[in-house]
Amino acid sequence: xxxxxxxxxxxxxxxxxxxxxxxxxxxxxxxxxxxxxxxxxxxxxxxxxxxxxxxxxxxxxxxxxxxxxxxxxxxxxxxxxxxxxxxxxxxxxxxxxxxxxxxxxxxxxxxxxxxxxxxxxxxxxxxxxxxxxxxxxxxxxxxxxxxxxxxxxxxxxxxxxxxxxxxxxxxxxxxxxxxxxxxxxxxxxxxxxxxxxxxxxxxxxxxxxxxxxxxxxxxxxxxxxxxxxxxxxxxxxxxxxxxxxxxxxxxxxxxxxxxxxxxxxxxxxxxxxxxxxxxxxxxxxxxxxxxxxxxxxxxxxxxxxxxxxxxxxxxxxxxxxxxxxxxxxxxxxxxxxxxxxxxxxxxxxxxxxxxxxxxxxxx
Numbered sequence: 001x002x003x004x005x006x007x008x009x010x011x012x013x014x015x016x017x018x019x020x021x022x023x024x025x026x027x028x029x030x031x032x033x034x035x036x037x038x039x040x041x042x043x044x045x046x047x048x049x050x051x052x053x054x055x056x057x058x059x060x061x062x063x064x065x066x067x068x069x070x071x072x073x074x075x076x077x078x079x080x081x082x083x084x085x086x087x088x089x090x091x092x093x094x095x096x097x098x099x100x101x102x103x104x105x106x107x108x109x110x111x112x113x114x115x116x117x118x119x120x121x122x123x124x125x126x127x128x129x130x131x132x133x134x135x136x137x138x139x140x141x142x143x144x145x146x147x148x149x150x151x152x153x154x155x156x157x158x159x160x161x162x163x164x165x166x167x168x169x170x171x172x173x174x175x176x177x178x179x180x181x182x183x184x185x186x187x188x189x190x191x192x193x194x195x196x197x198x199x200x201x202x203x204x205x206x207x208x209x210x211x212x213x214x215x216x217x218x219x220x221x222x223x224x225x226x227x228x229x230x231x232x233x234x235x236x237x238x239x240x241x242x243x244x245x246x247x248x249x250x251x252x253x254x255x256x257x258x259x260x261x262x263x264x265x266x267x268x269x270x271x272x273x274x275x276x277x278x279x280x281x282x283x284x285x286x287x288x289x290x291x292x293x294x295x296x297x298x299x300x301x302x303x304x305x306x307x308x309x310x311x312x313x314x315x316x317x318x319x320x321x322x323x324x325x326x327x328x329x330x331x332x333x334x335x336x337x338x339x340x341x342x343x344x345x346x347x348x349x350x351x352x353x354x355x356x357x358x359x360x361x362x363x
Contacts, residue, residue: 006047009047009050009051011030011034012034012051012054012055012257013257015027015030015031015034015058027062028059028062031055031058031059031062032059034051034055035051035052035055035056035059038051038052038055039052046268047264049264049278049281049282049285050260050261050264050281053281053285053288053289054253054256054257054260054288054292056289056293057288057289057291057292057293058253058292058293059293060289060292060293060294061249061253061292061293084279084280084283085125085127087272087276087279087280088280088283089127091270091272091276092266092267092270092280093266093270093336094263094266094336094346094353094354095209095354097336097346098208098238098346098354098356099127099128099131099208100131101323101327101328101344101356102128102206102208102236102238102356102358103128103131103132103135104135104326104327105234105236105321105323105327105356105358106118106132106135106204106206106234106236107132107135107136107138107139108324108327109202109204109233109234109360110136110139110142110201110202110204111139111141112139112141113139113141113142113201113202114141114142114143114144114201115142115143115144115145115146115197115199115200115201116142116144116145116146116201116202116203116204117145117146117147117148117196117197117200117201117202117203117204118132118145118146118147118148118203118204118205118206119148119150119192119203119204119205119206119227119230119232120147120148120149120150120206120207120208121150121184121205121206121207121210121211122150122151122184122207122208122209122210122211122213123147123149123150123151123156123157123160123179124151124156124160124208125156125159125160125163126149126156126159126160126161126163126164127163128206128208129147129149129160129164129167130163130164130167133145133164133167133168133171133175134167136171136173137171137172139173140172142172142173143173143174144173144174144175144176144197144199144201145171145173145174145175145176146175146176146177146178146195146196146197146200147164147175147176147177147178148178148179148180148192148195148196149177149178149179149180150179150180150182150184150187151179151180151181151182152181152182152183153181154181157179157181160179161177161179164177165177176197178195180192183213183214184207184210184211184214184223185214185215185219185220185222185223187223187226189226189229189230192230193229193230196230202233202234203230203231203232203233204232204233204234204235204236205227205230205232205234205235205236206235206236207235207236207237207238208237208238209238209239209240211223211237211239211309212239212240212301212302212303212304213300213301213302214302215299215302217245220312221312221315224312224313224315224316225316227316228316228317233360233361234321234358234359234360234361235313235318235358235359235360236356236357236358236359237309237313237343237355237356237357237359238354238355238356238357239303239304239306239309239354239355239357240259240303240353240354240355241303241305241306241342241345241352241353241354241355242255242256242258242259242303242305242352243255243303243304243305244256244259244291244301244302244303244304245302245303245304245308247296249292249296252291252292253291253292256288256291256292258351259303259351259353260284260287260288261351262347262348262349262351262353263284263348263353264281264284265348265349266348266353267280267281287301291303305342306341306342306343306345306352306355306357307342309342309343309355309357310342310343310357310359313357313359317361317362318359318360318361318362319359319360319361319362320342320343320357320358320359321358321359321360322340323340323344323358327344328340328344337349342355342357343355343356343357343358344356344357344358
């Protein structure tokens with residue numbers, strides 16, 4: 001029997017309801033059949049790649065593989081990583097909107113200050129901080145900005161240092177830049193405190209798509225406690241809004257199906273080439289493999305609902321900041337549906353995808 005890709009998507013949804021019975025031979029046979037049909041439709045149907053990636057990951061789990069393996073027939077959709085990052089930040093609206101919203105908030109918080117400090121957890125290639133430097137050009141009273149970055153990958157640090165330094169060379173304020181190599185949960189707050197200038201001004205902690213990689217709730221709470229020791233004026237988190245932290249594999253897979261389905265539908269609506277769309281999908285395909293196909297002890301992508309991150313902030317004396325209409329418009333301008341619940345929620349249709357969570361000290 002031949003299915004359309006819409007039929008296959010519906011069948012995968014049905015199978016997700018049976019996932020607790022992963023030893024079923026008939027279920028595995030259904031998955032293999034759906035996988036074959038999805039593979040045959042890769043070139044002709046936009047939904048085929050999503051189905052392939054999920055079915056492959058489910059099969060990896062069902063077959064008890066210690067580590068999810070690559071799938072050679074998908075290599076044709078790989079594009080150079082440097083190009084991928086440019087597309088992700090410049091064209092993928094959730095990321096570009098979250099940067100715009102976060103930077104607008106940071107700029108507003110430090111407006112009127114002559115000195116300010118940003119601790120950027122997971123500074124990556126430095127692209128958000130470059131945009132922040134440009135945003136701060138309107139803060140005429142700012143004389144000195146200190147950016148302290150944390151980043152586990154050395155190659156990214158090299159790129160970030162170059163990019164941020166270039167942006168700072170034309171800024172109308174002095175920039176002090178320090179980037180520490182290492183994972184956030186292993187950070188030495190004593191070192192960070194020593195890097196804070198004597199005249200620190202307002203201190204804002206920014207963490208964009210970084211802290212969900214911390215492997216346990218206890219380590220996340222520990223990081224928040226360490227951040228509290230810095231006495232920040234504000235914290236801004238950008239995190240996916242989905243529960244991939246749960247140890248319940250069937251529930252986690254069902255959550256991932258909704259989350260990544262919304263992301264793939266968003267990608268399909270972008271005005272970019274098919275090659276670039278497939279490249280973005282493969283970027284998130286690695287996350288699908290991790291969330292669904294990788295044994296729990298080895299997983300890296302551990303997203304949590306935005307409400308959980310709000311509660312971690314509340315434990316250290318922070319409260320959610322209500323953003324202005326001007327800030328919310330930054331996302332709406334990029335075609336993102338915006339609501340303000342647990343932070344600033346960005347949605348595709350009615351599915352929450354990404355949250356910007358601004359936290360400030362209790363007044």
